[in-house]
Amino acid sequence: MIADRLRDAIMRGSLAPGAQLGEADLAAQFAVSRGPVREAMQRLVSEGLLHSIRHRGIFVIELAFDDVVDIYRARTALEGGALELILDGRRELAAAALAPSVAEMTARAEAGDAAGVSDADQAFHEALVQSSGSPRLVRAARTLLIETRMCLGALQTTYPDLREQAREHVGLREAVAAGAPERARKLLVEHMTDAVERLRPRISS
Incomplete structure (x- = not known):
């Protein structure tokens, strides 16, 4: 506790x-x-x-930009591994598990609630990893997701338009639900890469 x-x-x-x-x-x-x-x-x-x-x-701990790069590199590998397990027979379970956080993120984005969007964003990625069925991936993801929130600090989000943040997650869930593995992998990698670039001007090296 x-x-x-x-x-x-x-x-x-x-x-x-x-x-x-x-x-x-x-x-x-x-x-x-x-x-x-x-x-x-x-x-x-x-x-x-x-x-x-x-x-x-x-x-x-204090995080420099090199740490941010390393956090998102690790998250890309970890969540990419979770995605492979999901696409190999756990797709419907994952799509259902991701639905509540996507709905919450969309609603919070429409309300202009940055903190609410950030909470829903974290819930989405937790659900993604949990849907893999791997307890070890879940344990490893916990620290990385906390460090991700630390990167943001008081900003809560780096998106000028919260709806864009929500749309990225809607798209990833839809790719999982549709069984489009190449698109799902591409969207996940782009999401992580974009996050690093958004944080670059805000965190000292």
Whole structure:
């Protein structure tokens, strides 16, 4: 529970990049002893969301543009692997699983709700990986999706038109549902490549 709350705080920016975490403060905040807090922090260190500096403490990671490139390269490989499993007999299951996040993203985009679109975007990619049926891909994707939200910071989205963001995901779901593997693969790669280019001017190298 504590690890989940820390992940959420890091993802949403309430624990900012570079912030130092104190066991005593967090234990008081969560109304628990320091032991579970220490264990949760070490779990996030092993996941790469926190890092430990000897004699100084534990800090939230900070992401440079090289990290952004690496995150999206890893996501392309991981979600591409999930897509291959989906296209090999799990297409209908995936199309159904992706439908709620696509509908929510479209509605949030029409309402001009950037944070809502971003939440639905994350739900879409979580559903995509979960539809692969691979627990290991799901575990690996969790950290990458949190890091993706960290890349955005307070921006929530890099799309000037939220409806364009929604349309990209509608198109990917339709390609999965239609059983168009080449189109689905192409749309996924283009989506990831475009995300890196949108973030380039916003994150220091």
